[in-house]
Amino acid sequence: MTLARTWSVGIVGVRGAMVEVEVDLASGLPGVVLVGLPDAVVRQSVDRVKAAVVNTGYEFPNRRVTIGLSPASMPKQGSGFDLALAVAVLAAAGVVPAPVVRDLVLLGEVGLDGSLRTVRGVLPAVVAASAAGHRQVVVPAGNADEAALVAGVAVLAATSLADVVAHLRGRAPLPAHVRSPDAAAEPGPDLADVLGQATGRRAVEIAAAGGHHVFFTGPPGAGKTMLAERLPGLLPALDEVEALEVTAVASIAGTLPPGAPLVTRPPFEAPHHSATMTALVGGGSGQIRPGALSRAHRGVLFLDEAPEFPRSVLDTLRQPLERGEVTIHRANGQATFPCRSQLVLAANPCPCATAAGDTACTCSPLERRRYQSRVSGPLLDRIDLRVDLPAVTRAAWLEVDRPPQESTAVVARRVRAARAAAAVRLHGSGVTLNGHVPGQLLRERWPVPRRALALAERALERGALSVRGFDRVLRVAWTVADLHGATVPDADHVAEALGMRLQRVAA
CATH class of the missing domain: 3.30.230.10 (Ribosomal Protein S5; domain 2)
Known part of the structure; x- marks a missing residue:
């Protein structure tokens, strides 16, 4: 033949x-x-x-x-x-x-x-x-x-x-392959290692429970990177469908770990601030490859020193964060990758990154504003939680008899319970996390009592909140209520959600 x-x-x-x-x-x-x-x-x-x-x-x-x-x-x-x-x-x-x-x-x-x-x-x-x-x-x-x-x-x-x-040719038939048992996943860093920073610890707990994005600001050594690295450990293990999605992306990217072909834990990606737009969102001159945003699908994308990233690169995240997928167009075709990841940004308060506080800072107010404005307003508007982390105090660092901090396992149990409550409430809506609920659907199907929204409404009236920001406060308030086992957010839940979006709260 x-x-x-x-x-x-x-x-x-x-x-x-x-x-x-x-x-x-x-x-x-x-x-x-x-x-x-x-x-x-x-x-x-x-x-x-x-x-x-x-x-x-x-x-x-x-x-x-x-x-x-x-x-x-x-x-x-x-x-x-x-x-x-x-x-x-x-x-x-x-x-x-x-x-x-x-x-x-x-x-x-x-x-x-x-x-x-x-x-x-x-x-x-x-x-x-x-x-x-x-x-x-x-x-x-x-x-x-x-x-x-x-x-x-x-x-x-x-x-x-x-x-x-x-x-x-029938001379030496190949037997059907039997998959080797998956190697046990190594435990990640523990939240108990983070000293102090009660507000930061609370923020990552809320973020994990509701799938919210976070922006940490604080001097070097405040614990921004430590908190971001411990967020994936608070997330539940991937179910079968999610694991196959994440594994498929890792397979195409060539990042599958040896000996563990099935990714069962939420991934963590932390690209350097010199990363290009292609490295972050995907692309390439030949075959279109997924970027860090897609490799963090169902996990966490951490951008340390966020103002050091080119502003145009950061702004490419806005639409994918809303849609949960990114489409790369090229002359010979296009490719779509999933990117339902949680974004964690971290930044110093000013270019000099003085750890000793404002008294030692040499930056002028104009330099501070310029530095902070490198993260655009439209991107910030999509960040649910914005937390200022103060420098770790000497007492918190050196105290011998300090009470033990809650471990990742303890906080993760509360996160799983909150996610389970949200999944029951959101059944039939097409989403399972508060952070993904469309604003209009949230207001119409699960209205919050007006008396509980008084603070948020005043912030909206005076322009401190956009309409999108108001919806995001509602989403975070529902997550806080789920963590407390409440059936509907009250004024305290809304106040905590609003404070983590607008105010600079000290730990």
């Missing part, structure tokens, strides 16, 4: 797209023609496949070889098509039976010696194969545990092209 077909999978955003690989051998001047919008990496796969076939002990067809990747209108990117191309060429040449590979899905990069190397995006690729009705995939051994996360698909793990050929 001079014509053979098999299947591989391309990645578009965070989803897989089935790609049919066709190979035709014809008479004429020997050569290889590759069609179907391949990028440079896919075009170079022809040379890798040639060397791999020869070094595996077979002869590459000395004929006119036409390789088609269908659908032809979809751009093909990455080295994951190598194995499918090699097997299709061998099937067309009669080395392996063409009917055997007709419905087989093959993923993996082929080395010049015929070895198989891991590739990114295997989880969304296998999910796409399963949805298309395929029940067997061949992947590199390093990707086998990740591929086996998809139920109902037999995963065949191979270490070389020779192993795949021997399997297809």
Whole structure:
């Protein structure tokens, strides 16, 4: 047979797209023609496949070889098509039976010696194969545990092209891979390590319970970074659907931890302030990759020294934070990535970052205003909690007999109870967290008594609150009520929510 077909999978955003690989051998001047919008990496796969076939002990067809990747209108990117191309060429040449590979899905990069190397995006690729009705995939051994996360698909793990050929010829069948047990997640930093800062500790608890964004301001050493790093530990473990979403993003980004293909804990991303817009929200000149915002999906995105980020970079977060997804447009297509993450900003009160307080600060009021204005008003308006952290006192730092601080485990139990109460109340609304409830729906379906809103209404009247800010105060008030076990927010709950948005509160 001079014509053979098999299947591989391309990645578009965070989803897989089935790609049919066709190979035709014809008479004429020997050569290889590759069609179907391949990028440079896919075009170079022809040379890798040639060397791999020869070094595996077979002869590459000395004929006119036409390789088609269908659908032809979809751009093909990455080295994951190598194995499918090699097997299709061998099937067309009669080395392996063409009917055997007709419905087989093959993923993996082929080395010049015929070895198989891991590739990114295997989880969304296998999910796409399963949805298309395929029940067997061949992947590199390093990707086998990740591929086996998809139920109902037999995963065949191979270490070389020779192993795949021997399997297809019936000489040494590859057994279905059984996923190794997930390694236990290491415990993160404990909230008990944070000394003092009662307001900051309360803010991260409220943020974790309601899915709210936070902005910490304070001198160096106040505990801004410590509080941000401990927020993921307060969040509940990811459920099955969420874990697969987060794992798919990590797979495409190439950040899956070794030995633990399934991400079960909320991720934490903390890019440096020199990060570009592409690094933060995603993009790239070739295949579109997820940025830090998407890698923090279902977790926490922490931007330390927020005013040091370019203002244009920070402002790109505004729409994705509202929608929970980011769409990257390029000339040859677009890709959409989920980004339902919690944003935590941290900043010093002024450029000199004096730890000793205002008396030692050399910055003028104008310099302070300029520094603080680098975080734009529209972005700040989307931050639910704004907390000033004072410097840690000497007594809090050196006191030997100080009472122990609450640990992450204790606070996390209250967070889980509050989230459970919110999920029951929000059932049927399409959201499960107070921080995600649309403002109009919140006001109409779960109205707060007017007497409890007196302070917030006065702040709205005098312009201290925008309409969006008023809705965010309501969301935080509901979270505070859930933490206290109340069925509806009262004046104290609203006052605490309003204070964490407008006032500079000392711990």
